[in-house]
Amino acid sequence: MSDTALNIRPHAATTEAPLARALLIALAIGTLGLFVLAPLAVVFAEALSKGLGAALRSLAAPEARSAIRLTLLTAGIAVPLNAAFGIAAAWAITKFDFRGKALLITLIDLPFSVSPVVAGLCLVLLFGANSTLGGWLVAQGMPVIFALPGIVLATLFVTFPFVARELIPVMIEQGRTEEEAALTLGAGGWRTFLSVTLPNIRWALLYGVLLANARAMGEFGAVAVVSGKIRGQTATMPITIEMLYNEYLSVAAFSLAALLSALALVTLILKTLLERAHSGALAAGHRS
Amino acid sequence: MARPLIQSSPMPGLGLSFGITLAMLSVIVLAPIGALVAQGATLGPEGLWAAIDRPRVWAALWLSFRLAALAAGCNLVLGTALAWVLARYDFPGRRLVDAAVDLPFALPTAVAGIALTALYAPNGVLGGLAREIGWKIAYTEWGIFLALLFVGLPFVARSVQPVIHEIDREVEEASATLGATRLTTLTRVIWPMLMPAALTGFALALARAVGEYGSVIFIAGNIPMRTEIAPLLIVIELEEFDYDGAAAIGLAMLTISFALLFAINLLQIWSRLRIGHV
Amino acid sequence: MHIDIDEIAKTFGTTTALHPVTLAIPSGALVALLGPSGSGKTTLLRILGGLEFPTSGRVLFDAEDTTGLRVQERRAGFVFQSYALFRHMTVFDNIAYGLRARPRATRPPKAEIARRVTHLLELIQLPEIGARFPSQLSGGQRQRVALARALAIEPRMLLLDEPFGALDAKVRRELRQGLRDIHDETGLTTVFVTHDQDEAMELADLVVVMSMGRIEQVGRPQDIRTRPATAFVRDFLSA
Numbered sequence: 001m002s003d004t005a006l007n008i009r010p011h012a013a014t015t016e017a018p019l020a021r022a023l024l025i026a027l028a029i030g031t032l033g034l035f036v037l038a039p040l041a042v043v044f045a046e047a048l049s050k051g052l053g054a055a056l057r058s059l060a061a062p063e064a065r066s067a068i069r070l071t072l073l074t075a076g077i078a079v080p081l082n083a084a085f086g087i088a089a090a091w092a093i094t095k096f097d098f099r100g101k102a103l104l105i106t107l108i109d110l111p112f113s114v115s116p117v118v119a120g121l122c123l124v125l126l127f128g129a130n131s132t133l134g135g136w137l138v139a140q141g142m143p144v145i146f147a148l149p150g151i152v153l154a155t156l157f158v159t160f161p162f163v164a165r166e167l168i169p170v171m172i173e174q175g176r177t178e179e180e181a182a183l184t185l186g187a188g189g190w191r192t193f194l195s196v197t198l199p200n201i202r203w204a205l206l207y208g209v210l211l212a213n214a215r216a217m218g219e220f221g222a223v224a225v226v227s228g229k230i231r232g233q234t235a236t237m238p239i240t241i242e243m244l245y246n247e248y249l250s251v252a253a254f255s256l257a258a259l260l261s262a263l264a265l266v267t268l269i270l271k272t273l274l275e276r277a278h279s280g281a282l283a284a285g286h287r288s
Numbered sequence: 289m290a291r292p293l294i295q296s297s298p299m300p301g302l303g304l305s306f307g308i309t310l311a312m313l314s315v316i317v318l319a320p321i322g323a324l325v326a327q328g329a330t331l332g333p334e335g336l337w338a339a340i341d342r343p344r345v346w347a348a349l350w351l352s353f354r355l356a357a358l359a360a361g362c363n364l365v366l367g368t369a370l371a372w373v374l375a376r377y378d379f380p381g382r383r384l385v386d387a388a389v390d391l392p393f394a395l396p397t398a399v400a401g402i403a404l405t406a407l408y409a410p411n412g413v414l415g416g417l418a419r420e421i422g423w424k425i426a427y428t429e430w431g432i433f434l435a436l437l438f439v440g441l442p443f444v445a446r447s448v449q450p451v452i453h454e455i456d457r458e459v460e461e462a463s464a465t466l467g468a469t470r471l472t473t474l475t476r477v478i479w480p481m482l483m484p485a486a487l488t489g490f491a492l493a494l495a496r497a498v499g500e501y502g503s504v505i506f507i508a509g510n511i512p513m514r515t516e517i518a519p520l521l522i523v524i525e526l527e528e529f530d531y532d533g534a535a536a537i538g539l540a541m542l543t544i545s546f547a548l549l550f551a552i553n554l555l556q557i558w559s560r561l562r563i564g565h566v
Numbered sequence: 567m568h569i570d571i572d573e574i575a576k577t578f579g580t581t582t583a584l585h586p587v588t589l590a591i592p593s594g595a596l597v598a599l600l601g602p603s604g605s606g607k608t609t610l611l612r613i614l615g616g617l618e619f620p621t622s623g624r625v626l627f628d629a630e631d632t633t634g635l636r637v638q639e640r641r642a643g644f645v646f647q648s649y650a651l652f653r654h655m656t657v658f659d660n661i662a663y664g665l666r667a668r669p670r671a672t673r674p675p676k677a678e679i680a681r682r683v684t685h686l687l688e689l690i691q692l693p694e695i696g697a698r699f700p701s702q703l704s705g706g707q708r709q710r711v712a713l714a715r716a717l718a719i720e721p722r723m724l725l726l727d728e729p730f731g732a733l734d735a736k737v738r739r740e741l742r743q744g745l746r747d748i749h750d751e752t753g754l755t756t757v758f759v760t761h762d763q764d765e766a767m768e769l770a771d772l773v774v775v776m777s778m779g780r781i782e783q784v785g786r787p788q789d790i791r792t793r794p795a796t797a798f799v800r801d802f803l804s805a
Contacts, residue, residue, distance in 0.1 A: 027370075091305040116501060181715075
C-alpha cells in the first residue's frame with residue numbers, strides 16, 4: 001500500500017511519515033496488549049472462572065490467609081528498614097565528600113545485577129544450618145534460613161537499592177544550602193533533617209517506598225530459596241501461588257495472583273499520580 | 289599531601305548515616321556475597337571446574353545467557369520504539385500505554401509466570417492459536433524467551449524516554465535543512481544520541497533476564513538439557529543439599545554477568561566519548 | 567564584634583582554596599571580599615560562618631578562639647547566594663525558624679516570636695508578605711526575606727555570599743542601599759562577598775581584594791582605587 005492516501009498534508013520535518021507513525025503506534029499498542037495487558041486480564045479471568053464466590057472462598061482459606069499475613073509482615077519489616085537505609089545512604093552520599101563514593105554507589109546497586117536465586121543461595125551459604133554462623137544461630141534458637149529472618153533478609157537484598165536510588169539524584173539536585181541555612185540559624189541535626197530535608201524529599205521517598213513495597217510483596221526467587229516453603233509458616237503469597245498452581249488448584253492460585261495484581265495496579269496508579277502531581281520533586285527520569 | 293578519607297564538614301549525622309549505610313550494606317549484601325565467594329575459595333579452581341564442567345550445567349548456562357541476550361536485544365529495539373512512540377506521538381490511550389510499560393516492574397514474577405503460561409500454553413487463548421499453525425510456545429525455548437521479553441520490557445523504554453524528551457528539535461531541523469531524509473536523521477543523528485541510554489537499558493534488561501526465575505519456571509517446562517535455566521539448576525542443587533554445586537553455578541553466573549556488564553560499560557564509555565555528554 | 571583571621575588555610579583534596587591568610591575586621595565594619603571566581607573569597611566567608619573548617623589557622627571573635635565552634639553556636643547571620651529559603655515554609659515560618667530552633671530554655675514564647683518576625687518584616691519593608699511562600703516572591707523580595715531570616719537569630723555578625731548576584735541592575739541598587747541602612751541601624755560587623763568592584767567600592771568601608779587564595783590588598787575603597795598594591799589589583803580594577 002502506498003502512503004500517499006494518508007499523506008495529504010506535508011508533515012513537519014521533525015516527524016515521521018503518517019504511515020510510519022501509525023505502524024509504530026500499532027507496534028507499541030500491540031506489544032503491550034499481547035505481552036502485558038493480556039496476561040493481566042488472564043489472571044482475573046482465571047480467578048473468576050468459577051465465580052466471585054469461589055475466588056473469595058479460596059482467599060479465606062487458612063493457607064491463603066497465613067500467606068497474606070506473612071507477606072504483609074515481611075513487607076512491614078523490610079520496607080521501613082529499606083527506607084531507613086535509603087535515607088541514611090542518600091544522606092551520607094549527598095551531604096559529605098569522601099573517597100570511594102562511586103564504589104559505595106556501585107555496591108548499593110549491586111543487588112540489581114545479582115539473580116534473586118543467587119541472592120537466596122548467598123544467604124543460605126552464610127546463615128544455613130551447615131555454616132558456622134548459621135549453626136551457631138540455630139543452636140541459639142534463632143534460625144534464619146527456613147524462617148522469617150531469612151525471608152526478610154532475602155526481601156531486603158532484592159529491594160536494597162530502591163529507595164536510595166530515588167533519593168540520591170533528588171538530593172544532589174537540591175544541594176546542601178537549605179540544610180546549611182538551617183544550621184547557621186542554630187538548628188540541630190535532627191531538626192534540620194525533619195524540618196528541612198524530609199519535606200523536600202518526601203515525594204521521592206514515597207515513590208521509592210512504593211516501588212520497594214511492590215517488589216517486597218511480590219518477590220519470589222530469593223524467597224523461594226530461603227523460605228523452605230513450609231505451609232502456613234514460611235510460605236509467602238508468591239510461594240503459595242506456586243504451590244497451589246503445581247497442585248492444579250487453579251482458582252486458588254489465580255485468586256491470590258489477582259490480589260497481588262491488584263496491588264501492582266494500585267502501585268502503578270499511585271506512581272503515575274505522583275509523577276503527574278509532583279514531578280518536580282522526583283528524580284529526573286520519572287518526570288513526564 | 290594525602291587527601292583525607294572524608295572532607296571535614298559541619299553537616300550533622302556523619303556517624304549515624306555512615307553507620308547505618310555500612311552496617312546494612314555489610315549484613316544484607318556484602319557478607320552473603322562474601323559467603324558465596326568463600327565457598328568457591330574452599331572448593332578451589334579444580335573443585336569449581338569439576339562442579340561446572342557437566343553437560344547439564346553447560347546446557348543450563350548456555351540456555352540462560354543465550355536467551356537473555358536475545359530477549360534483551362529484542363527489548364533494545366522494541367523498547368526504543370516504544371519510548372519514541374510515547375515521547376513523540378499523541379494518540380488515544382497514550383497515557384494508559386505509558387503506565388502499562390511499568391507493569392512488568394510492578395507485577396510479581398510468579399504472577400507473570402502463571403499468567404503467561406495460562407495464556408500461551410497449548411490450551412490457552414493465544415497458545416491455542418499458535419498451535420493451529422504448528423507453533424508451540426509454552427514449555428519450549430519460545431516460552432522462556434517470551435517470559436524474558438516480558439520482564440525486560442520496561443528497562444530500555446524507561447532509560448531512553450527521558451533522553452528523547454531532552455533532544456533539541458533544532459538538531460533535527462538542522463539535519464532536515466541539510467537535505468537529510470527522515471530516516472537518515474533518525475539513524476545518523478537521533479540514534480547516536482540515544483545509544484548510551486539504550487545500552488544502559490539493555491544492560492539492565494540483560495542482567496535481569498539472566499537471573500530471572502519466577503516468571504520463567506512455570507512456562508519453561510524445565511526439561512534437563514533442553515529448557516532448564518541456570519537459576520533453576522541452583523534451586524535443584526540446593527534441594528539436593530549439594531551446596532558446592534550450587535555455589536559453583538552461582539559463582540559462574542555472577543562472573544559471567546559482571547563480565548558482560550563490564551563490557552557494556554566500556555561500550556557506553558566509548559559511545560559517550562564519541563558524542564560527548566547528552 | 568571584631569573578627570581576627572589568623573593564618574587560615576584551606577585545601578580541598580589536592581587543590582588549595584586558601585593559602586594562609588591573615589585579616590583583622592574591626593567591630594561594626596562593613597567589609598567586602600572582592601575577587602574573581604576561584605579567589606577563595608567564598609571559602610573564607612564559609613569558614614567564618616562555620617560551614618567549612620580550615621585546614622590550619624585560627625578564627626577569633628572578640629579575641630576568643632572560635633575555630634572549632636559548631637555552626638549552630640556561632641550565631642553568624644548567613645545570607646546564601648541562592649538565598650536557600652525553605653521552599654515548603656511561608657515567609658513567616660522561614661524568618662521564625664531560627665527562634666523556634668532554640669532549646670526550650672532560651673526559646674521566646676510564641677507571641678514574642680510573632681512580634682519579632684513582624685518587626686523584621688517591617689525592617690525589610692515587606693510587612694504584608696508573611697503568609698506567602700518563597701516561590702511567590704520576586705528575586706529582590708527573596709533576598710530581603712533571607713536577610714530578615716538571618717537577622718532573626720540576633721546574630722553576632724552578618725555574612726553575605728554574593729547578596730545581589732542574581733538580581734537585575736535596578737533592584738540591585740535599591741538593595742545595596744537597603745543593606746547599608748540595615749548595617750547602620752544594627753551596627754553589626756558585616757562581611758559580604760562580591761565579584762563586582764563597583765558594588766564593593768560603593769558599599770564597603772573596607773575592601774579586601776583576593777586572588778588565587780591570597781589576599782592582594784586591604785584598604786578603604788578610595789585608597790585601593792588610587793594606590794593599587796599589586797599588578798593584579800590594578801588589572802582587576804581596570805577590567
